[in-house]
Amino acid sequence: MEEYYSLPQPEEISEREKEDAMGAYLMMFAAVAIGLPLPIINLIASFIYFYINRKKSKFIHFHSLQSLLSQIPTTIINWGLVVWSVTIFFKDDWKLTPEFWGYAIFAGSATLLYFVYGLIAAYKARQGKMYYFLFFGKIAYEAAFKVDTNSQKIVSEVNKPPF
Secondary structure, three states: OOOEEEOHHHHHHHHHOOOHHHHOOOOOOOHHHOOOOOOOHHHHEEEEEEEEOOOOOHHHHHHHHHHHHHHHHHHHHHHHHHHHHHHHHHOOOOOOOOHHHHHHHHHHHHHHHHHHHHHHHHHHHHHHOOOOOOHHHHHHHHHHEOOOOOOOOOOOOOOOOOO
16 A cells, blocks of 8 residues: 655745745746747746745645646647647648648647646645646656655555546
8 A cells, every 4th residue: 555645734834935836836837928920938947936936845745746747738729839830831832721720720729728727726826726637637646655664654545646
């Protein structure tokens, strides 16, 4: 049986930790803040934020990893749209096909969905609460709260997410 550290309760988390966890989700606005429409900037900003803040606390580690992991598919989808758009633009007879518009709508919907969930997660993190994304919540939880078997702090399985 795997062992997990117990989850911190909102009153046990410092204001600084809450702000740092919230900031992990706000990395999605990194490219917008510097005025570039390149989705890779968001991913790089999320990775740097995760790398710098992962050792501060398990709460911050969870939120920054979940933010980073959820940024990857959004970046890939948007990068595909950017490459496709540039390819079309440099053709002699550039024409926007129905397939392109379908993919553009898909990419826009995925980005909007990510923004909505990211803002909800940022709000929850600021309150000191855990918020689990569908695919990435369990991975982030496992990485942040799994007890190292070499450690002396073995705790029983408590507050495991509902997966």
